[in-house]
Amino acid sequence: MAMMNIRSLAMEEPQSFFTSMIDIVFLLLIFFMCVSEMARVENEALTLPKALSAKEDKDVVKGRQVINVIYSYDQRTGRVDQGYVVRGQRYTLQRLTDFLKGRAEAAEKDEKGVSKLQVKIRADARTEFQFVQMAMVACMKAGVWNLSFGCEPKKPR
Template identity: 30%
Template sequence: MAIKLHRVERPEEDFQMAPMIDMVFLLLVFFMCVSTLAQADKSKEVTLPESLESEVAEDLSDRGVVTVDADGQAFLGERSVSAAEIKAELQSSLEQNPRLRVTVRADQETSYKDIKAVLRVCADAGAYEVIYATHQQ
């Protein structure tokens, strides 16, 4: 005796595109914001001096960066600034965030008198935790 099997016809499931479009839109906005912020934090390229004793900080929050190129010119980000502008920016930043730590990035060809001038401005602004950046060998 043969058994008859009936196939159950299932309706095709529709693929919902609206949630997919929403997700793609959110990812697009996210990456646009992140790329804009990455450009804002960009700093002038310098060749840092090498050190055997350098340590890479684990906590990079609450950092301000001042860069000094080989000619002794100071930069905040990629913007060239004077000593008075550095002091004003640091004082403003320290008022908003008293835990701010300043990283001084100086080219290995920079004379010490130019680095000392920037360190003096940082001290005059009230930044007492200043970190001198070096490249780990």
């Protein structure tokens, strides 16, 4: 009759497997790197307008400036908040104009001396047009002409 050697089982050394733990830590690290990058870099969470003719956002000039025009609604107070956000910071129209002037001055110029600075306006679909209009005027005052609007792709019906 075969007998189980209980003493040898009890004496077995406990083993720790760190491989999986390291992998999970690595995964979490990458996840948080991605998420924090999204938050830090210029894009605010917005509901962008949809457009069929929008094109892929590539061929971006180095140092392109993104202006977010935010729109939020407070259900409790019923108040709508709209305004400009650049790299996570709230800007007034005057401050935005001054900031764009500085960026346009520092950017490369073409043969006519016009700034090559590219500006992308990411405005929430629900924003009043006057906010976008004033951002465009700020670009004009700063001498920026290369402008684009952030859009979401729309599926053809």
